[in-house]
Amino acid sequence: MAxxxxxxxxxxxxxxxxxxxxxxxxxxxxxxxxxxTLYRVFLNxxxxxxxxxxxxxxxxxxxxxxxxxKYDCVLLDYYLSDQNxxxxxxxxxxxxGRSVPIIMLTGQGSExxxxxxxxxxxxxxxxxxxxxxxxxxxxxxxxIEKTQLRNSVNYHLEELEIRNKELTRKHEEIQRFYQTVSxxxxxxxxxxxxxxxxxxxxxxxxxSDEQREYLELVYRGCIQMTNNVNDLLDVTRIETGxxxxxxxxxxxxxxxxxxxxxxxxxxKKKSINLSxxxxxxxxxxxxxxGRIEQVISNLIGNAIxxxxxxxxxxxxxxxxSTIEDRVSIxxxxxxxxxxxxxxxxxxxxxxxxxxETNLDSTETSKAGLGLGLTISRELxxxxxxxxxxxxxxxxxxxxxxxxxxxxxxxxxx
Amino acid sequence: MKKILIIEDDKNIAKALTVRFxxxxxxxxxTYDAVMATTKAHSFEPDLILxxxxxxxxxxxxxxxxxxxxxxxxxxPVVFITASKKQGLRxxxxxxxxxxxxxxxxxxxxxxxxxxxxx
Numbered sequence: 001m002a003x004x005x006x007x008x009x010x011x012x013x014x015x016x017x018x019x020x021x022x023x024x025x026x027x028x029x030x031x032x033x034x035x036x037t038l039y040r041v042f043l044n045x046x047x048x049x050x051x052x053x054x055x056x057x058x059x060x061x062x063x064x065x066x067x068x069x070k071y072d073c074v075l076l077d078y079y080l081s082d083q084n085x086x087x088x089x090x091x092x093x094x095x096x097g098r099s100v101p102i103i104m105l106t107g108q109g110s111e112x113x114x115x116x117x118x119x120x121x122x123x124x125x126x127x128x129x130x131x132x133x134x135x136x137x138x139x140x141x142x143x144i145e146k147t148q149l150r151n152s153v154n155y156h157l158e159e160l161e162i163r164n165k166e167l168t169r170k171h172e173e174i175q176r177f178y179q180t181v182s183x184x185x186x187x188x189x190x191x192x193x194x195x196x197x198x199x200x201x202x203x204x205x206x207x208s209d210e211q212r213e214y215l216e217l218v219y220r221g222c223i224q225m226t227n228n229v230n231d232l233l234d235v236t237r238i239e240t241g242x243x244x245x246x247x248x249x250x251x252x253x254x255x256x257x258x259x260x261x262x263x264x265x266x267x268k269k270k271s272i273n274l275s276x277x278x279x280x281x282x283x284x285x286x287x288x289x290g291r292i293e294q295v296i297s298n299l300i301g302n303a304i305x306x307x308x309x310x311x312x313x314x315x316x317x318x319x320x321s322t323i324e325d326r327v328s329i330x331x332x333x334x335x336x337x338x339x340x341x342x343x344x345x346x347x348x349x350x351x352x353x354x355x356e357t358n359l360d361s362t363e364t365s366k367a368g369l370g371l372g373l374t375i376s377r378e379l380x381x382x383x384x385x386x387x388x389x390x391x392x393x394x395x396x397x398x399x400x401x402x403x404x405x406x407x408x409x410x411x412x413x
Numbered sequence: 414m415k416k417i418l419i420i421e422d423d424k425n426i427a428k429a430l431t432v433r434f435x436x437x438x439x440x441x442x443x444t445y446d447a448v449m450a451t452t453k454a455h456s457f458e459p460d461l462i463l464x465x466x467x468x469x470x471x472x473x474x475x476x477x478x479x480x481x482x483x484x485x486x487x488x489x490p491v492v493f494i495t496a497s498k499k500q501g502l503r504x505x506x507x508x509x510x511x512x513x514x515x516x517x518x519x520x521x522x523x524x525x526x527x528x529x530x531x532x
Contacts, residue, residue, distance in 0.1 A: 189518060190517045190518040194425075334475055
């Protein structure tokens with residue numbers, strides 16, 4: 001048993017212990033030679049470990065030896081002739097800390113001494129009268145194993161600390177990279193959009209219908225790219241936790257109304273009936289108005305995208321009927337719905353469904369980066385809320401944004 | 414004719430803005446860094462300043478401070494345009510008394526509208 005136990009520590013323990021893991025180096029500090037012999041005899045009955053003994057009758061000598069060598073265990077007699085056991089214990093602790101177990105051997109009726117020893121840093125104590133082959137072996141084994149475990153834990157903690165620092169550094173590097181990339185992408189995009197705009201507004205002379213048509217395509221492409229870059233930046237900032245909300249008391253009905261009105265244009269293009277119903281008793285809620293608008297816009301946009309011509313999308317704002325102090329915004333469509341398997345994945349990054357085939361379109365060409373729902377979910381989360389979905393293939397989907405009435409979100413700066 | 418000074422290190426954006434403002438009948442001048450900007454502002458005496466925040470030679474906020482200390486530019490309304498989406502910039506701009514704050518890419522219509530209102 002000791003073999004397998006020692007084996008499992010093998011990769012974990014740094015090499016400061018004897019090469020042959022079964023030979024234990026014990027320092028015996030006792031001025032009675034008969035006692036010293038006894039300890040040797042007792043420990044040698046241990047069939048699973050071999051021991052090498054070094055002995056001394058002097059506390060000072062012991063301290064000297066410990067400064068030169070790291071033993072696996074130290075047996076210390078309390079009643080030494082040259083010094084008090086506790087004093088020697090102190091000195092040994094100064095050398096070893098807790099990296100080597102020191103076992104105090106005490107006399108009879110010595111509960112107080114035993115307690116003092118433990119308090120001073122001894123790992124264990126054993127009254128000499130109770131010392132036997134089994135008790136001594138057991139005590140030494142326990143303490144050596146305990147110390148080995150502690151050493152390996154500390155070693156690993158240090159390793160983890162180093163690894164952690166490295167990861168944090170890399171993480172920050174990556175974030176800085178994303179920031180630079182999006183800035184470098186946005187700069188030319190801005191001027192591209194501006195100049196095309198200027199031409200389309202006839203500020204650079206007349207243009208033909210054909211030129212106008214093509215330039216409008218270019219303009220739309222610029223808008224798309226800008227959205228993609230902004231999404232990219234959003235998602236990386238959310239992930240590093242560098243995203244902070246600008247929270248203020250918000251009139252949610254007004255906000256939802258505003259978004260729905262904006263989305264009517266898109267809905268009408270597919271003859272989709274976009275309706276809104278707002279309950280009467282919605283309180284003012286602390287929210288980042290812009291971000292919540294972003295979320296609702298995203299959900300309604302998706303609903304419209306995945307609903308056929310002539311379908312219906314309804315938006316409902318009401319107090320949660322089951323949970324106190326929560327408000328729910330539902331975006332319900334009677335469109336294609338989402339397949340059960342894919343339902344779990346809709347909020348993942350880059351996950352998109354091709355509106356034509358209703359299949360996972362990560363392989364095919366995409367209209368965007370597919371980050372909308374990921375960002376929406378994170379934004380709702382930052383508010384202390386939840387974004388969830390229920391759906392049935394062929395029948396439609398219901399997305400629900402649940403928000404707390406009282407601020408429970410991330411700390412905003 | 415009302416005068417607009419554009420302080421923007423992206424020459425393309427500066428040009429695009431110049432074209433638009435010219436068409437609307439404004440007299441436009443542009444500089445590309447914070448250092449030249451102070452001199453230009455002093456000599457050109459604009460009625461409005463359109464300024465990027467990230468500029469070579471110093472950032473927009475510091476520049477605004479400096480301009481406020483010069484007699485003939487102290488009361489000129491300043492509108493910021495920036496490519497940075499760093500949080501809190503809008504708030505900082507508001508605190509410093511900026512007349513407007515736009516993120517790039519900006520909506521040209523909105524920007525022109527605000528300028529029309531200010532001067």
